[in-house]
Amino acid sequence: MTMRKILIATTNxxxxxxxxxxxxxxxxxxxxxxFPGLPEVVEDxxxxxxxxxxxALGYAKATGLWTIADDSGLCIDALGGAPGINSARFCGxxxxxxxxxxxDTKNMEKVLQLLKDLPEEKRTARFVCAICxxxxxxxxxxxxxxxxxxxxxxxxxxxxxxxxxIMYIPELENSVGQISAPLKNQLSHRAKAIKLLxxxxxxxxxx
Numbered sequence: 001m002t003m004r005k006i007l008i009a010t011t012n013x014x015x016x017x018x019x020x021x022x023x024x025x026x027x028x029x030x031x032x033x034x035f036p037g038l039p040e041v042v043e044d045x046x047x048x049x050x051x052x053x054x055x056a057l058g059y060a061k062a063t064g065l066w067t068i069a070d071d072s073g074l075c076i077d078a079l080g081g082a083p084g085i086n087s088a089r090f091c092g093x094x095x096x097x098x099x100x101x102x103x104d105t106k107n108m109e110k111v112l113q114l115l116k117d118l119p120e121e122k123r124t125a126r127f128v129c130a131i132c133x134x135x136x137x138x139x140x141x142x143x144x145x146x147x148x149x150x151x152x153x154x155x156x157x158x159x160x161x162x163x164x165x166i167m168y169i170p171e172l173e174n175s176v177g178q179i180s181a182p183l184k185n186q187l188s189h190r191a192k193a194i195k196l197l198x199x200x201x202x203x204x205x206x207x
Contacts, residue, residue, distance in 0.1 A: 003026065003027055003028050004027045004028070004066065004205065005027065005028045005029075005030055005065055005066075006025075006027045006028070006029060006030070006065060006066045006067070006068060007030050007031070007032070007034075007035075007059055007060070007063055007065045007066070007067040007068070008020065008029060008030070008031050008067075008068050008069075009031075009032060009041075009055045009056060009059045009067050009068065009069035009070075010031055010032060010069075010070075011031065011032045011033055012100065012161065013031075014160070014161045015070070015161075015190075016029070016031045018184075018185065018190060018191075018194075019068065019070070019190070019194060021185065022185055022190075022191055022194040022195070022198070023068075023194055023197070023198055023201060024198075025198075025201055025202070025205060026205075027205070030065070032059070035062075035063060038059070038062055038063070039062070041054060041055050041058035041059060041062075042054070043055060043071065043085070045071075045085070046085070047085065047130070048071040048072065048073065048085060048128050048129070048130035048144065049071075049130040049132070049142060049144055051071035051085060051130070052069050052070055052071040052130040052131055052132040052142070053069075053132045053134070053139055053142065054069075055067075055069030055071065055132070056068065056069035056132035056133060056134035056139065057132075057134045057138075057139065060134045060135055060136045061136045064136055065136075066133065066134070066135050066140070067133070067134055067135075068131065068132070068133050068197075069131070069132050069134075070129055070130065070131045070132075070190065070193070071085065071129075071130050072087070072127065072128060072129035072130070072189060072190060073085060073086070073087030073088070073127070073128060074087050074111070074125060074126075074127055074128075074162075074163045074167065075125060075126050075127075075128055076111065076115070076123075076124075076125040076151060077122075077124045077125065078115060078118055078122050078123065078124075079111075079114060079115075083107070083111070087107070087162070087163070088103070088107075088162075090107045090110055090111070091103070091106035091107050091109075091110050092106075100161070104161060104162055104163070107162075107163065108155055108163060108165065108166050111151060111163070111166060112151075112153070112154065112166065115151055120150060123150045123151040124148070124149075124150055125148075125149055125150060125151050125167065126146045126147060126148045126149065126189070127146065127147040127149070127163075127167060127176075127188065127189040127190075128144070128145075128146050128189060129144065129145055129146075129188075129189040129190040129192070129193040130142070130143070130144040130193065131143050131144070131190075131193045131194060131196075131197050133197060133200065133201060133204070140200070140204055141197055141200035141201070141204070143193045143194075143196035143197045143200075144193055144196075145189050145190075145192030145193040145196060146189050146192075147167075147169075147187065147188055147189035147192070148169075149167045149168055149169045149170070149176070150167075150168050150170065151166055151167065151168070152165075152166045152167070152168040152175055154166075155175075155177065156168065156174075156175040156177060156178055157174070157175050157176075157177030157178030157179075158177060159176075159177045159178060159179065159180075159181070159184075160176050160177050160179075160184065163176075164176035164177040165177030165178075169187075172187075176188070
């Protein structure tokens with residue numbers, strides 16, 4: 001019996017590793033890097049769930065593969081939920097080929113500038129992750145989860161990616177950029193959403 005090939009709709013190696021490890025299914029995982037000529041799906045939804053569904057369906061139709069896509073980001077209460085669905089592009093449009101670390105740094109700098117002088121109790125925020133699994137014809141499963149924290153006054157730690165170094169988790173007494181990958185894989189918004197998706201994927205693979 002041939003192993004099912006599933007596309008994880010990302011070019012981000014950190015996200016690719018995180019999703020495939022957490023889903024832990026007997027499938028062949030591929031990423032968008034395996035389809036270099038593929039047109040990018042436009043993420044013009046108004047919510048994380050809409051964007052995840054658009055990506056999953058769009059890439060599933062383009063490749064013929066079951067596709068898992070997520071849309072995740074940082075929602076800051078003092079900024080009315082921003083950067084929200086624009087988290088990856090908060091400092092301006094992102095180019096797929098642009099340096100990922102540079103984009104992350106610019107995005108964090110913009111958040112810190114906007115929250116400058118704001119007291120800790122007003123710096124509440126959450127990471128949100130919506131995940132969608134789709135085939136070429138339809139959505140097969142969707143999940144969403146959050147991870148609460150506060151925005152630090154400066155980046156702390158160098159681990160993770162995105163906004164991890166400025167997202168401080170009070171109960172851990174660390175930023176997400178300081179904790180180990182195994183711990184993050186237990187607690188994160190993406191980990192929670194993936195854990196919710198895992199039984200759906202298992203059932204679909206058995207069907």
